Amino acid sequence: MKTSFPRSLQTVIIALVAVGLVALALGGYFNPVTSWFTRLTIDAQTWISTRYLAVADFLTVPRDVASLRQRNAELEVEVAQLQTQVIDLQQKVTETNILSALVDFARANPEYSYKAAAIIGLDPSPFLRYVIINIGSNQGILPGMPVVTDKGLVGRVDAVIAEAARVQLMTDAASAVNVRLQSSDTEAMLVGSVTGDLSLDMISQDAAVTVGDVVLTSGLGGSYPPNLLVGQVVSVRKLDYELFQQAAIQPNVDFNQLGFLLVITNFAPVDSAPLIATPGP
């Protein structure tokens, strides 16, 4: 037996079921079902997507490695170039700082004319403390001209050729500079040594010399201009049976870090050799 509903009734039933389902959904009764379905869908999509990406990676990796290697090589070259530039710039900054200090010194001491020079070498003999600078007679440099940095006296020009000059440092064993102690206005002689240490000699026994006294050039003898900073007294040796006191000096200039120098070009050293008496015939 076949039961048949009228078509309109079927439509009404379907509409009622649909409205009921919508009402249940709006009422939140389907939340567990929808969340389960959503989770299932997301899991499935994740699985598919992951597998797809794995396959895609597998197919495209060889090309990427090659391009990455090329890119890596390019970047390495660029990094090397940049590192070179950084080192170059750091060196320039250091040089600029040194030159800036030298310019400040020149401005603070306008009574002298200066020529800046770079040290390009040391004397080949370990017995001598001389440096070679990159300016010479073509730049107006003459033997005997004093050499300074912003920290103070360095030495004097010993020999000159057209484009270079040799400077005798005041730490050289044969160097002798007439100086004075600023606090007591005592005259003394600064001498170097084979080890590069500086010491004061010919200090009168009556003079009051204390550690920390500032040492300046005296200008006596005309070899160096007066009042150039030399260093400080670090120790004093006074023995009653000796004619003079002695003192060790810490130079203001760091002779191990010398890079740039200033040659005082308008100071003419006095040649006192003709004044020294020689034994007659």
Add this chain to the structure above:
Amino acid sequence: MRRGILVAIPVLGLATMLQTSIVGRINLLNGAADLVLLILAAWGLQERVRNAWIWGAAAGLLVGFVSGTPWYVYLVGYLVVVGMARLLAHRVWQAPLLAMFTVTLIGTLVLLMLTYLERSLFEVSLAFNLSFVQIILPSILLNLLLAIPVHALIRDLANRLFPAEVVS
């Protein structure tokens, strides 16, 4: 012969530049190595070299010109080094490194003693003990350390310039 003399100019010029700019800054106490002396010693020890004396004279004049030390000190010192090397080259040829060490040791001592004497006699009195401990001994040690690599380089140079004759 002529090749050896022509090569002397760039080799000794470069050695002097390296000495004044780099090697001289590497100090042990107050001593420093002498690259030119080592090159002369190694060159003089090469069997087939015939112009070592010219190298010695050229190096002496060149370094003497650069240094504050009078030129004759380096000229005499380097000629002594070459003479010693030529003397030993024909006697201990089976042990070239031993000969190199001997020439380096005695040559450095002679050159530095000459410098010391010149300074002490004509310029300023120097304490011998201090000079020996602070300058001469450390310089000898540094020269001995550099002797092997310099000998190897100069031997290669000499072999290129004066290849061994093949007897057929």
